Amino acid sequence: MHxxxxxxxxxxxxxxxxxxxxxxxxxxxxxxDRFTLVMPCVGPGLQARxxxxxxxxxxxxxxxxxxxxxxxxxxxxxxxxxxxxxxxxRRHDEIIxxxxxxxxxxxxRTDLPSRLMRATDASRVTHVSSSAAAxxx
Numbered sequence: 001m002h003x004x005x006x007x008x009x010x011x012x013x014x015x016x017x018x019x020x021x022x023x024x025x026x027x028x029x030x031x032x033d034r035f036t037l038v039m040p041c042v043g044p045g046l047q048a049r050x051x052x053x054x055x056x057x058x059x060x061x062x063x064x065x066x067x068x069x070x071x072x073x074x075x076x077x078x079x080x081x082x083x084x085x086x087x088x089x090r091r092h093d094e095i096i097x098x099x100x101x102x103x104x105x106x107x108x109r110t111d112l113p114s115r116l117m118r119a120t121d122a123s124r125v126t127h128v129s130s131s132a133a134a135x136x137x
Contacts, residue, residue, distance in 0.1 A: 006034045006091055009070070010079055010116070011098035012052075015039055015059035017130035020098040021066045027096075028068065036092075037063070037072035040082040049074040079107060080115055087120050094124040101129045 007027065014020055015037060027033055039056045041048040052074045060072050075082025083095065097113050099105035108127075117125045 004032045004034060005030075005093045006036070007094050007096055008083060008087065008092050008122075009035055009037045009096045009098065010040070010083055010112075011037065011059070012039055012042070012055075014098040014100060014128075014130035015055070016062035017098065019130040020096075020128050021063065021068065023096065023098075023126075023128045024063065024068050025066060035063070035068060035070035036086065037070055038075050038079075038082050038086055039072065040075050040079045041077050043077055048077065079112055080119055083116055084119060087122075089121065092120075092122070094126070095120065095122045096126045096128060098128045098130055101131060105129075 009020070009024070011020060024035060037056065037059060039052055039059070041052040043051075056072045056074050060070055063070050073086055075085050095116050097107065097116065099107045099112070102108065113125045113127050116122065
């Protein structure tokens with residue numbers, strides 16, 4: 001057993017995908033972890049954050065159904081800014097980035113995992129590729 005690790009998960013359309021949920025469940029096998037889902041909104045402003053809130057709540061419900069306890073926040077439309085809004089090196093240890101596969105992912109075209117590693121100095125940044133996002137509820 002290891003000391004609890006706090007993991008920030010950055011996801012939007014793949015937030016409740018089977019691949020991400022399976023990756024988080026596998027992560028739990030290493031011992032107790034705390035997860036925070038950061039979901040960048042689509043578009044600027046507070047109204048965009050309000051629009052994204054039901055999607056965040058649905059993803060967290062899917063995680064709970066899979067036995068994964070987490071909290072979540074809707075962040076800035078820029079995923080790096082969204083992470084920096086909540087990143088605290090005294091509280092968080094690592095980051096998981098969930099995206100659509102390959103060229104379909106704007107985040108991967110801009111090399112989001114490397115950008116987050118540089119911006120946060122996280123001990124580990126992991127990428128999970130999701131082949132299909134669950135339908136929006």
